[in-house]
Amino acid sequence: MSRKASDNVEYTLRSLSNLMGEKKRRKPDEAAGERTLIAADSCTSINSQSSAATAPSCAAGDELERAARRQFQQDVTPGFVYVVSVFSALGGFLFGYDTGVVSGAMLLLKKDMNLSALWQELLVSSTVGAAALSALAGGVLNGIVGRRPCILFASILFIAGAAVLAAAPDKETLLGGRVVVGLGIGIASMTVPVYIAEAAPPHLRGRLVTINTLFITGGQFFAAVMDGAFSYLPRDGWRYMLGLSALPAILQFLGFLFLPESPRWLIQKGQTQKARRVLSRIRGVQTIDEEYDSIKNSIDEEEKEVGAGGPVIYRMLVYPPTRRALIVGCGLQLFQQLAGINTVMYYSATILQMSGVDDDRLAIWLSAITAFTNFSFTLVGVWLVEKVGRRKLTLGSLTGTTLALIVLALGFLLSAQVSPPITLKPTDPASQNSTCSKYSFCTGCMLDSSCGFCYKVNGSNIIDSSCIPVDPKTTEQSAWGRCTNETKSKSGTNWAYNYCPTSYSWTALLGLVLYLVFFAPGMGPMPWTVNSEIYPLWARSTGNACSSGVNWICNVMISLTFLHTAEYLTYYGVFFLYAGFASVGLIFIYGCLPETKGKKLEEIESLFENRLCTCGASESDEGRHLFH
Numbered sequence: 001m002s003r004k005a006s007d008n009v010e011y012t013l014r015s016l017s018n019l020m021g022e023k024k025r026r027k028p029d030e031a032a033g034e035r036t037l038i039a040a041d042s043c044t045s046i047n048s049q050s051s052a053a054t055a056p057s058c059a060a061g062d063e064l065e066r067a068a069r070r071q072f073q074q075d076v077t078p079g080f081v082y083v084v085s086v087f088s089a090l091g092g093f094l095f096g097y098d099t100g101v102v103s104g105a106m107l108l109l110k111k112d113m114n115l116s117a118l119w120q121e122l123l124v125s126s127t128v129g130a131a132a133l134s135a136l137a138g139g140v141l142n143g144i145v146g147r148r149p150c151i152l153f154a155s156i157l158f159i160a161g162a163a164v165l166a167a168a169p170d171k172e173t174l175l176g177g178r179v180v181v182g183l184g185i186g187i188a189s190m191t192v193p194v195y196i197a198e199a200a201p202p203h204l205r206g207r208l209v210t211i212n213t214l215f216i217t218g219g220q221f222f223a224a225v226m227d228g229a230f231s232y233l234p235r236d237g238w239r240y241m242l243g244l245s246a247l248p249a250i251l252q253f254l255g256f257l258f259l260p261e262s263p264r265w266l267i268q269k270g271q272t273q274k275a276r277r278v279l280s281r282i283r284g285v286q287t288i289d290e291e292y293d294s295i296k297n298s299i300d301e302e303e304k305e306v307g308a309g310g311p312v313i314y315r316m317l318v319y320p321p322t323r324r325a326l327i328v329g330c331g332l333q334l335f336q337q338l339a340g341i342n343t344v345m346y347y348s349a350t351i352l353q354m355s356g357v358d359d360d361r362l363a364i365w366l367s368a369i370t371a372f373t374n375f376s377f378t379l380v381g382v383w384l385v386e387k388v389g390r391r392k393l394t395l396g397s398l399t400g401t402t403l404a405l406i407v408l409a410l411g412f413l414l415s416a417q418v419s420p421p422i423t424l425k426p427t428d429p430a431s432q433n434s435t436c437s438k439y440s441f442c443t444g445c446m447l448d449s450s451c452g453f454c455y456k457v458n459g460s461n462i463i464d465s466s467c468i469p470v471d472p473k474t475t476e477q478s479a480w481g482r483c484t485n486e487t488k489s490k491s492g493t494n495w496a497y498n499y500c501p502t503s504y505s506w507t508a509l510l511g512l513v514l515y516l517v518f519f520a521p522g523m524g525p526m527p528w529t530v531n532s533e534i535y536p537l538w539a540r541s542t543g544n545a546c547s548s549g550v551n552w553i554c555n556v557m558i559s560l561t562f563l564h565t566a567e568y569l570t571y572y573g574v575f576f577l578y579a580g581f582a583s584v585g586l587i588f589i590y591g592c593l594p595e596t597k598g599k600k601l602e603e604i605e606s607l608f609e610n611r612l613c614t615c616g617a618s619e620s621d622e623g624r625h626l627f628h
């Protein structure tokens with residue numbers, strides 16, 4: 001064995017036994033694992049000195065090495081790191097619950113509080129807008145006070161917001177509560193992934209951070225179920241829906257009183273002894289010297305290279321590796337939102353109605369099914385992330401998402417083409433003067449928010465159809481004529497607001513489900529996971545603050561413009577547009593996203609050292625370069 005090879009073996013064993021901890025009893029198969037590693041490591045070195053003759057035995061050695069490493073890794077993963085991750089991920093649950101619950105709550109609120117369309121939009125978007133602001137501000141806060149106080153602060157905001165919402169006497173107080181909850185969501189969304197990534201061992205980091213997104217989608221699913229369940233209450237159902245989030249927030253607050261600060265943040269702030277104690281607690285071993293030294297060295301080196309003066313964002317932008325990481329991180333979050341996930345999540349009930357499901361409650365329960373699909377396929381992502389890696393998972397997911405968007409668009413196109421014609425023109429002057437009189441088909445009428453479609457059914461045919469102004473107070477009836485609540489049953493008419501009766505509703509449901517099956521394992525969680533690991537420690541909070549800010553800002557933009565864009569472009573037009581955005585995202589991700597699986601946080605910076613984009617980067621981070 002060459003000297004280099006034996007040095008390698010010695011180093012690997014030292015690191016591994018450091019990881020194992022001196023106190024741990026050695027099992028017989030661990031010793032075998034070490035022997036395998038000796039053989040395999042010597043193999044790697046010999047191979048690197050290009051000995052072709054040894055290749056076959058080395059391939060087998062590689063396999064054994066991987067098995068042995070897996071064995072070691074399993075032995076050094078204490079349960080505590082899971083406890084830390086799950087308590088942090090309650091922040092994700094609250095993010096999902098509070099953004100998801102509002103659609104069902106709104107159906108009740110608009111009746112109880114007599115809310116105008118503007119107020120409804122305000123109550124939905126104030127939370128997302130506040131989240132954007134606090135995610136951006138959370139970077140500074142994280143850097144100064146640390147991750148743990150930020151998570152505690154977010155839980156307090158969640159508790160306070162839930163209390164205000166549950167007790168709100170009027171719509172102004174409701175708005176205040178929604179803003180407070182939004183501030184909590186923003187801070188939690190940028191802090192939790194960072195905290196988990198900094199506590200996790202490299203081989204589990206992707207999986208543990210992805211658990212946070214699993215909790216986000218779990219929160220959204222739970223919210224949809226609560227929306228369904230409380231919608232049966234005769235009154236005040238929304239108070240329970242909105243107030244319920246206080247419970248997980250209290251649990252998180254209590255848990256975090258006992259959980260530690262991130263060891264990396266402590267080292268950065270020079271709190272050496274505390275950092276060592278936390279590291280050995282979360283690793284479950286006494287000897288953490290190697291990990292401690294590697295974090296400390298990388299902080300010292302970074303300070304030498306980048307300097308310590310000036311605002312962090314400025315230093316990130318002038319230092320090429322962090323600038324490139326920031327472009328990749330923000331790009332991922334941008335395309336996650338431009339692919340339209342939140343029109344699907346926030347408007348699934350509406351989308352289903354628009355495609356012809358005409359029962360309010362059925363639409364709520366169907367949207368619980370879509371939320372469940374999102375949740376269960378995020379679980380697939382948790383399982384796949386450490387197997388196939390971030391890059392392949394994201395690319396595969398976005399390809400499927402693009403196709404599903406095309407299916408959705410085609411579904412709406414098909415429905416529009418068989419859209420029932422308008423056979424009766426209004427006779428009364430008020431209707432004649434409204435915009436509703438100008439439409440010849442139901443699709444046009446459906447897209448105009450001031451009109452609804454009034455029709456009779458004869459067998460499977462639609463007859464006597466007209467487009468009439470909607471009652472300004474409730475969308476459940478026309479302003480006058482055959483489709484008011486009093487006359488509907490007598491005249492045997494049906495009222496369709498926001499949708500057209502069609503036999504193609506199933507294509508929309510199929511498109512929605514397909515969309516989530518593909519989106520949830522990759523494009524849902526990977527932007528958060530990758531962002532938690534691509535920045536060096538000094539830039540981590542700021543990098544995550546910026547990319548989370550991009551996520552929330554695009555979230556507001558897309559979800560607020562969805563209904564208006566549909567008016568101009570039609571529904572199939574909007575979904576074709578999202579498919580276009582997703583295709584651009586595919587090119588960006590194909591060109592720019594390197595693989596970070598299995599790397600130490602301190603090693604990842606080097607992936608962004610020499611180029612803007614790595615094309616087809618493999619795990620060994622080799623590949624053609626698209627841009628320099």
Ligand SMILES: O[C@H]1[C@H](O)[C@@H](O)[C@H](O)[C@@H](O)[C@H]1O
Nearest residue numbers: 213216217341342345524525
């Ligand atoms: O990763 C999450 C997840 O996919 C959610 O379902 C979505 O509502 C969020 O906007 C997104 O950031």
